[in-house]
Structures are given as structure tokens and as C-alpha cells.
Amino acid sequence: MDRFPLAGRLLLVGRLAVRDLRRRRAEAALLLLAIMTATTTLTLGLVLRDAAGDPYRSTRAATSGPDVVASTVRVAESAGVPGPGKPARSTELTELAELAGAPGVVGHSGPYPVTAARLQASGRTSDVQAVGRDAGPASVDRPEVLRGGWVRDGGVVLEAAFAGALDVRVGDPVTLDGRSFEVVGVAVTAAMPPYPKASCIFPCMNGAVPGGEAGAEPPPGLLRNPGLVWLTRTDVRNLTPDPDSLAYVMNLKLADPDGAQAFSDANHGVAMQSWQSILEDATELAGDSQILLLIGAWLLGLLATASLSVLVGGRMAAQTRRVGLLKAVGGTPGLVAAVLLAEYVLVAVAAAAAGLAAGSLAAPLLTESGAGLVGGTGTPSITVPTAGLVTAVALGVAVVATAVPAVRAARTGTVGALADSARPPRRVGWLVALSARLPVPLLLALRVAARRPRRVVLGVASIAITVSGIYVLLVLNAFLAGQPLSGGYGDAQVEVLRRALLVVTATLLSLAAVNAVVITWATVLDNRHSSALARALGATPREVSTALAIAQVLPALAGAVLGVFPGGYALFAAVNATTGGDGGRAPLPPLWQLLAVVLTTVLAVAALTAVPARLGGRRPVAETLRAGLT
Amino acid sequence: MSDAADIPVLRARGLRKEYGKEEGLVRAVDEVDLDIGAGETVAIMGPSGCGKSTLLHLLGGLDRPSGGQVRLNGRRIDDIGEKALAQLRRTDIGFVFQAFHLMEELTAVENVELPALLAGRSPRAARRRAEELLERVGLAGRARFLPSALSGGQRQRVAVARALSNEPSVVLADEPTGNLDSAATLDVLQLFEGLHGSGQTLVIVTHDARIAATADRMISMRDGAFVDETWLTGGTTGRLGALIGLED
Numbered sequence: 001m002d003r004f005p006l007a008g009r010l011l012l013v014g015r016l017a018v019r020d021l022r023r024r025r026a027e028a029a030l031l032l033l034a035i036m037t038a039t040t041t042l043t044l045g046l047v048l049r050d051a052a053g054d055p056y057r058s059t060r061a062a063t064s065g066p067d068v069v070a071s072t073v074r075v076a077e078s079a080g081v082p083g084p085g086k087p088a089r090s091t092e093l094t095e096l097a098e099l100a101g102a103p104g105v106v107g108h109s110g111p112y113p114v115t116a117a118r119l120q121a122s123g124r125t126s127d128v129q130a131v132g133r134d135a136g137p138a139s140v141d142r143p144e145v146l147r148g149g150w151v152r153d154g155g156v157v158l159e160a161a162f163a164g165a166l167d168v169r170v171g172d173p174v175t176l177d178g179r180s181f182e183v184v185g186v187a188v189t190a191a192m193p194p195y196p197k198a199s200c201i202f203p204c205m206n207g208a209v210p211g212g213e214a215g216a217e218p219p220p221g222l223l224r225n226p227g228l229v230w231l232t233r234t235d236v237r238n239l240t241p242d243p244d245s246l247a248y249v250m251n252l253k254l255a256d257p258d259g260a261q262a263f264s265d266a267n268h269g270v271a272m273q274s275w276q277s278i279l280e281d282a283t284e285l286a287g288d289s290q291i292l293l294l295i296g297a298w299l300l301g302l303l304a305t306a307s308l309s310v311l312v313g314g315r316m317a318a319q320t321r322r323v324g325l326l327k328a329v330g331g332t333p334g335l336v337a338a339v340l341l342a343e344y345v346l347v348a349v350a351a352a353a354a355g356l357a358a359g360s361l362a363a364p365l366l367t368e369s370g371a372g373l374v375g376g377t378g379t380p381s382i383t384v385p386t387a388g389l390v391t392a393v394a395l396g397v398a399v400v401a402t403a404v405p406a407v408r409a410a411r412t413g414t415v416g417a418l419a420d421s422a423r424p425p426r427r428v429g430w431l432v433a434l435s436a437r438l439p440v441p442l443l444l445a446l447r448v449a450a451r452r453p454r455r456v457v458l459g460v461a462s463i464a465i466t467v468s469g470i471y472v473l474l475v476l477n478a479f480l481a482g483q484p485l486s487g488g489y490g491d492a493q494v495e496v497l498r499r500a501l502l503v504v505t506a507t508l509l510s511l512a513a514v515n516a517v518v519i520t521w522a523t524v525l526d527n528r529h530s531s532a533l534a535r536a537l538g539a540t541p542r543e544v545s546t547a548l549a550i551a552q553v554l555p556a557l558a559g560a561v562l563g564v565f566p567g568g569y570a571l572f573a574a575v576n577a578t579t580g581g582d583g584g585r586a587p588l589p590p591l592w593q594l595l596a597v598v599l600t601t602v603l604a605v606a607a608l609t610a611v612p613a614r615l616g617g618r619r620p621v622a623e624t625l626r627a628g629l630t
Numbered sequence: 631m632s633d634a635a636d637i638p639v640l641r642a643r644g645l646r647k648e649y650g651k652e653e654g655l656v657r658a659v660d661e662v663d664l665d666i667g668a669g670e671t672v673a674i675m676g677p678s679g680c681g682k683s684t685l686l687h688l689l690g691g692l693d694r695p696s697g698g699q700v701r702l703n704g705r706r707i708d709d710i711g712e713k714a715l716a717q718l719r720r721t722d723i724g725f726v727f728q729a730f731h732l733m734e735e736l737t738a739v740e741n742v743e744l745p746a747l748l749a750g751r752s753p754r755a756a757r758r759r760a761e762e763l764l765e766r767v768g769l770a771g772r773a774r775f776l777p778s779a780l781s782g783g784q785r786q787r788v789a790v791a792r793a794l795s796n797e798p799s800v801v802l803a804d805e806p807t808g809n810l811d812s813a814a815t816l817d818v819l820q821l822f823e824g825l826h827g828s829g830q831t832l833v834i835v836t837h838d839a840r841i842a843a844t845a846d847r848m849i850s851m852r853d854g855a856f857v858d859e860t861w862l863t864g865g866t867t868g869r870l871g872a873l874i875g876l877e878d
């Protein structure tokens with residue numbers, strides 16, 4: 001009858017969705033929070049996945065990184081390591097220089113002189129490999145200066161992770177083999193993995209001394225965990241009285257970067273490292289923190305699902321009468337579904353936006369000092385695919401959450417749906433008969449639990465997931481605390497892993513808290529009528545609140561115990577299996593810690609549920625019983 | 631009977647509705663035949679549980695019969711799809727419930743315009759119609775109120791206005807005054823009187839004999855079947871309230 005029959009319906013659907021959300025603000029907020037936690041974690045995971053794989057690649061792009069780094073072979077003379085003989089310095093350098101004209105090479109920089117030295121900065125000492133560079137930019141391998149400037153005579157530039165580990169800043173004085181220099185810059189490069197994974201231009205070793213105690217001295221003449229610094233060519237030469245003891249590096253660009261490994265394998269008589277092998281070394285730690293986040297994301301995903309199921313289930317009960325009403329005045333099943341969907345879509349879009357924002361804000365926490373991690377050249381940013389995926393997942397959640405109530409709404413008879421809220425609570429006779437014999441709060445708690453067995457299971461599962469997560473985090477934390485600089489982790493890297501742990505733990509705990517509140521709230525709403533009736537029959541508000549709280553705390557206790565065993569053990573075993581880690585080395589948490597976790601969980605749940613339970617127990621009886629009539 | 635105008639608005643033949651099975655079987659509506667002509671007001675009475683609400687739901691397409699037929703304006707509605715039924719409810723049938731069943735989150739005028747919007751009217755046309763209807767039920771001043779801010783009688787008048795939104799062929803009311811005190815009952819009653827006067831076809835289920843007395847025809851039900859049918863004369867004009875003792 002009108003030209004735009006859709007306009008009115010759209011208005012209606014939008015109005016019903018917005019009004020319902022506004023009327024149930026607390027529920028809407030919880031719904032938003034639950035989806036948002038999931039989208040935040042997802043954003044974080046995606047951003048960091050990009051960050052884990054890409055910083056090296058983006059560093060490579062930003063610094064015009066080499067495809068192959070070639071260097072002269074330096075042999076540790078005093079170490080007595082048998083070398084391929086010592087060719088004349090000039091021959092070696094010529095061979096290196098000739099690579100510039102080798103087939104497939106399309107660009108190069110260098111050869112640059114390199115010397116080994118000992119760097120001293122504010123009491124700390126470290127071996128370094130100092131590369132002599134020109135003041136102007138090179139065509140291949142232009143280290144990106146993060147702070148300060150580039151090399152000048154008397155000025156040294158430190159590789160970023162190395163600078164971070166030594167806590168050296170631009171402007172600090174340092175000495176190299178006793179000569180004074182000023183730190184003029186901090187930079188990242190793609191020509192070498194960041195500290196402490198440096199490639200050995202001079203014979204060197206990274207990590208613990210093989211077969212030796214921690215802190216044992218490496219064989220003399222061998223550099224240990226050398227850092228990378230850049231000087232001017234002149235300064236490098238000045239550091240070394242004997243030109244023959246210099247090594248040389250040259251950076252090559254190939255016509256076919258993917259063939260870099262093959263190029264370096266075809267031994268050209270000099271040492272060569274392909275960008276792929278540098279990437280492999282550089283992302284080792286990133287892989288570890290990624291696994292950590294991956295586990296966290298898994299746990300959080302499970303928790304979010306549990307929390308959503310409860311919320312949607314809780315709302316479903318509340319929606320039934322609206323659905324009946326809409327159908328009675330002529331709403332088709334499609335329209336009813338649209339109304340239900342619209343609400344969740346609104347929440348999901350908001351949650352996606354909030355999650356993307358929160359995730360991108362939190363991401364630098366995990367990657368900023370990760371400049372040391374993989375030489376990231378900036379803060380990770382949200383890409384279009386990330387934003388798209390997060391939004392799609394949030395919308396998917398909305399659709400999935402709506403599917404069940406929509407199908408149910410389409411199936412429910414209109415009459416039955418309308419009668420739903422007006423119908424008095426069931427099994428009243430049973431309640432009256434038993435309340436004389438059992439302690440009231442216990443009886444009511446059992447009844448509350450029995451009404452929604454699925455929700456009790458979700459509650460137990462949600463606590464169990466959280467506790468097993470905490471268990472694994474405890475183990476990992478103890479592991480990190482006991483292993484300074486082992487496994488090739490520098491202080492900065494341990495710090496990054498710790499932050500990742502912290503973020504995962506904090507998110508896990510907040511979502512678990514949201515879950516506890518959501519479940520209690522849903523239970524309170526669900527039991528409005530029976531609670532009111534119980535009070536009409538003589539139960540005190542305190543008894544009703546206690547019952548509602550007991551109905552949450554008992555499942556929490558069960559969940560906490562299950563979360564420690566078998567949950568925590570199983571999860572840790574799974575983590576070990578996926579990472580191929582040697583979990584045997586990690587100490588299991590002591591018994592008192594586990595007991596403390598269980599106890600804290602139960603107390604936390606009790607505290608979290610107290611407020612909604614109290615509110616639920618105190619609602620005026622008459623108002624609640626009358627609520628059906630509108 | 632050959633005249634098209636003589637086709638009853640509502641016609642039921644052998645209408646049955648059963649719940650449960652075997653010993654638990656309840657015949658809520660048991661072989662009911664019924665014709666309701668255009669402009670007629672029919673009151674249905676009977677003891678609690680005799681099947682009045684069930685019959686009304688079947689007539690209005692809210693529920694599906696176990697057997698028999700229902701025709702609305704000559705068209706069968708007992709065997710059509712869920713969507714067609716929904717469209718029918720929004721255009722040809724107006725419901726008024728004992729428990730009002732207004733959307734709590736919508737204002738009075740928004741509740742009234744809901745069926746018009748569902749029927750695809752433009753928001754502006756729907757709003758104009760809703761305001762007219764609220765004026766007609768005497769609630770023009772309460773248009774922006776939420777149901778929670780209205781009295782029971784006012785809520786029911788909003789519900790009546792909503793039922794009239796799309797000029798339905800028939801208005802079905804299930805104990806519309808069941809939750810109201812006598813003053814509010816009078817308001818609603820006068821509203822129905824007005825509807826009757828304007829030729830609106832009405833079916834009212836009620837426990838209240840005084841309300842039934844205002845109808846053209848009164849049907850008594852027992853155990854799902856009609857046990858008595860009375861045609862009342864002259865009850866629809868004059869001061870009804872006074873006639874049945876609600877006014878002094």
C-alpha cells in the first residue's frame with residue numbers, strides 16, 4: 001500500500017532492538033564485554049601473528065635488507081679449530097668482491113670491514129662485532145635508525161636489541177677496546193638476527209657454553225653472545241692495528257630472492273647466510289611468545305563461548321514473551337528472527353570496534369620492547385584483513401547466538417510463548433512440601449541448579465578452563481623466573497614473554513570474572529519468579545541470596561578442582577606436545593600454590609556473585625510477581 | 631444467502647482442539663460450528679477451563695486446530711502457512727488480551743503503530759493512524775508514555791487501539807476486563823460499545839454476565855462445546871452502562 005513497505009519494518013526492527021538493549025542495559029553491557037574480550041584477544045592474536053612473522057620482513061623491506069650476507073671466513077686461531085687454511089687476505093677479499101658480479105646478483109653493498117672488540121658501558125661488558133660503514137646510505141642493508149642518528153667518526157650505533165639488553169641510550173659514553181666512543185644511534189637491520197642471536201662473522205657462540213656450567217668461560221678467542229655495532233670505516237680500522245685481522249661482509253641483492261638459500265649453498269668459497277636462515281634465527285623467540293598467546297587465545301575463545309551461551313540462553317528466556325507478542329500482532333517468523341538478530345548485530349559491531357581498539361592498544365605492550373624481539377620497526381597496526389576477520393567473527397557470533405532463539409521462536413506456538421511469563425513457577429507443591437525439611441538456602445540452591453543443568457555445566461567448565469590456564473601460566477612463570485639468559489633468551493626477551501603472560505592472565509581472569517557475574521545474573525533473572533514465590537512462602541531475602549550464591553560457589557569449587565587436575569596437567573602436556581618443549585625441566589607448581597588457586601577461585605566467585613545475588617534476593621516480591629502483566 | 635455480503639466474517643465447522651493423549655486427552659474445543667456475521671458482536675461465556683481461550687486462538691489463527699475448518703471472509707485459514715497466517719493476523723484480525731501484552735519498551739503510540747508498520751505502511755502514515763486511534767480511545771495525552779506509566783484500564787485501551795490499527799475484519803478479545811476494576815471496566819466497555827456501534831465485528835470472551843449482556847448474541851460453552859446460544863435484542867443502543875448497572 002506504500003511505496004516503501006520496507007521503511008516501516010526497518011524502523012520497527014531497529015526500534016525494538018535499540019529499546020530492548022537500552023532497557024536491559026546491564027545485560028547488554030555484559031554481552032558487549034563478553035564478545036569484546038573475545039574480539040580483543042582475536043585482534044591481539046592476529047596483530048601479533050602479523051607482528052611475529054612480519055617484523056623481520058618489514059624490517060627487511062624498510063632497510064632494503066640483503067638476500068644473502070657473504071663474509072670472509074675468519075678462523076679462531078688460538079682456539080685451534082681446524083680451518084680451511086688461511087688464504088692470503090687479498091685473495092679472500094677479492095673473492096668476496098667478485099661476488100658482486102656473480103650471475104643472479106643484481107645489487108650489493110660493501111665489502112665492509114668488521115672487527116671484534118670488547119664494549120664497556122656503565123659497568124657492563126660485552127663482546128661485539130663492529131662493522132665499518134659509510135656515512136651515506138647504502139643501496140643494500142640501510143639499517144633503520146630508531147633513535148639518534150647514523151655513524152660518524154667517534155660515534156657508535158648499536159643494534160636495537162643489544163642496546164636494550166645493555167640498557168644503553170643515545171648520548172651514553174662507551175668504550176671499545178678501551179677507546180672512548182659516544183652512542184649516537186640505535187638501529188635495526190635485516191642483515192643479522194637481533195641480539196643475542198647474532199651471526200658469527202668472527203668465531204663466536206650464542207647461549208650457554210656447551211657442556212659447561214652457566215657462567216663458564218668460553219674457549220679463548222671465541223666471542224660470546226656478541227652484539228652488533230656500527231662505526232665508520234676509519235674507526236674500525238683504527239681499532240685494529242693489524243689489517244689482516246679484519247673480516248669483511250658484503251650484502252647481496254639477488255634477481256631471485258627466493259633462490260637465496262640455493263645461491264648460498266652453492267659454495268662460492270666464502271661464508272654466506274641467506275635471508276631465510278636469518279629469518280629463522282630471528283623469529284625463534286617470537287615463535288615462543290606466539291605459542292603463549294595462541295594458548296591464551298584458545299582458552300579465551302572457550303571462555304567467551306561459555307559466557308555467550310549463558311547470556312544468549314538467559315536472554316532467550318526473557319525474549320519468549322516478546323516473540324509471542326510480535327507473532328500475535330502479525331510478525332512473521334522472518335521478522336521475529338530479524339528483531340532478535342538486529343540486537344546481537346548491534347552489540348557485535350560495537351564489540352568488534354571496541355575489541356579492535358583495545359587489541360591495537362594492548363599490542364604494543366607485547367611488541368614494543370620486541371624491537372629487541374625481531375627488530376620491529378614500528379608499532380604493529382590493524383590491517384584491513386584483521387579488521388575484517390574480527391568483525392566477521394563478532395558477526396558470526398551474533399548469528400550463531402541468534403540461530404537458536406530464532407529457530408525456537410519460529411517453532412514456539414504463539415499462545416505458548418505469550419503464556420510463558422504469566423505462568424507461575426513450576427513444581428510449587430514440591431517446594432512447599434520439601435521446604436519444611438531441608439535447610440532453606442540449600443534447598444533453594446539445589447532447585448536453582450536443577451532448573452538449568454546446562455548452565456551449571458557451563459559454569460563448571462568456565463572455571464575449569466580458567467584454572468587450568470592459570471596452572472599453565474604458573475608453570476611458565478616459574479620457568480621464566482628460574483632461567484635467566486638461558487635458551488638464548490636475553491633479559492629483554494624474558495620481559496616480553498612475561499608481558500605476554502601478564503596480558504593472557506589478565507584477560508583470562510577478567511573474562512572469567514565476567515562469566516561468573518553473567519551466570520549469576522542470568523540465574524537471578526531466571527529465578528525472579530521462584531525467588532519471589534519462595535519469599536512469599538516465607539523465605540528471607542538473606543536465605544534467597546545465600547541460595548543464589550551457593551548455586552554459583554559449589555560449581556566453582558568443582559570447576560577449580562577439575563581445572564587443576566586433570567585440566568592443568570592435560571593442558572600443560574598439550575602445550576609441551578605442541579611446542580616440542582622439554583616440560584620435564586619446568587618445575588610443577590607446589591601443592592600450596594594449587595590449593596591457594598582453588599581457594600582464591602572459590603572466594604573470588606563468592607565475592608563476584610554476592611552483589612547480583614543480593615540484588616536478586618531483595619527485589620520486591622509483589623513487583624516481581626506482578627511483572628507478567630503489561 | 632447468495633449475496634456476497636452474507637458470507638460470514640468467521641465460519642467454523644467441526645472445529646476441534648485436543649491436548650495430550652489417551653487417558654490424559656483433553657478436548658479443549660469439541661466439534662464447534664460457528665458463524666459470525668459482519669458487524670455482529672458475540673460474547674462467549676463459560677466456566678474456567680471450558681475452552682473459551684482455545685476457541686478464540688483457533689478463530690484468530692494463533693493456534694492450529696486438531697480438526698475441522700476455520701474460514702475468515704470465506705478463506706480457509708486453518709491450513710495455511712505460518713507466514714501467511716502472520717500476515718493475516720496483522721491485517722484482518724485484532725487481538726485484545728486479558729494480560730494486555732503491550733511491548734514494555736515501546737511507548738503507547740509506538741505500540742499502537744506496530745501492526746501498521748508490520749503491514750508495510752510508511753512510518754509517517756502509521757504514526758498518523760496511531761495518533762487518531764489513541765485520540766479515539768481517549769489517550770491522546772498519554773501517547774508518549776511507556777506502558778509501565780499507564781493504569782491497567784489505560785493499558786487495555788492502548789491494546790484496543792493497537793488491535794484496530796489495520797482496520798481488521800474482526801476483533802477478538804479474551805477477557806479484556808479480567809484484570810481491571812469496575813471503573814476501568816466501564817471505560818473499556820464503552821470503547822467496545824463504540825466499536826459495535828461503528829459496525830466492527832467483535833468476539834468477546836468474558837466471565838462477566840453484564841458485559842455479555844451488551845452483545846448481539848451470547849454463547850455458553852461447557853467442556854469444549856456450545857451448550858446454549860441466546861440472541862439478545864436492543865442491547866446495543868442507549869446507555870449500556872446504566873442498563874447493566876455499572877453507572878448510576
Ligand SMILES: Nc1ncnc2c1ncn2[C@@H]1O[C@H](COP(=O)(O)OP(=O)(O)OP(=O)(O)O)[C@@H](O)[C@H]1O
Pocket residue numbers: 649650656657658676677678679680681682683684685
Ligand atoms: N497447552 C495446553 N496443554 C494442555 N492442555 C491445555 C493447554 N492449553 C489449554 N489446555 C486445556 O484446555 C482446556 C481449555 O483451556 P482454555 O484456556 O481454553 O480455557 P478457558 O475457557 O479459557 O479458561 P479460563 O476461563 O480459565 O481462561 C483446559 O482444560 C486446559 O487445561
Ligand SMILES: [Mg+2]
Pocket residue numbers: 682683684804
Ligand atoms: Mg481463558
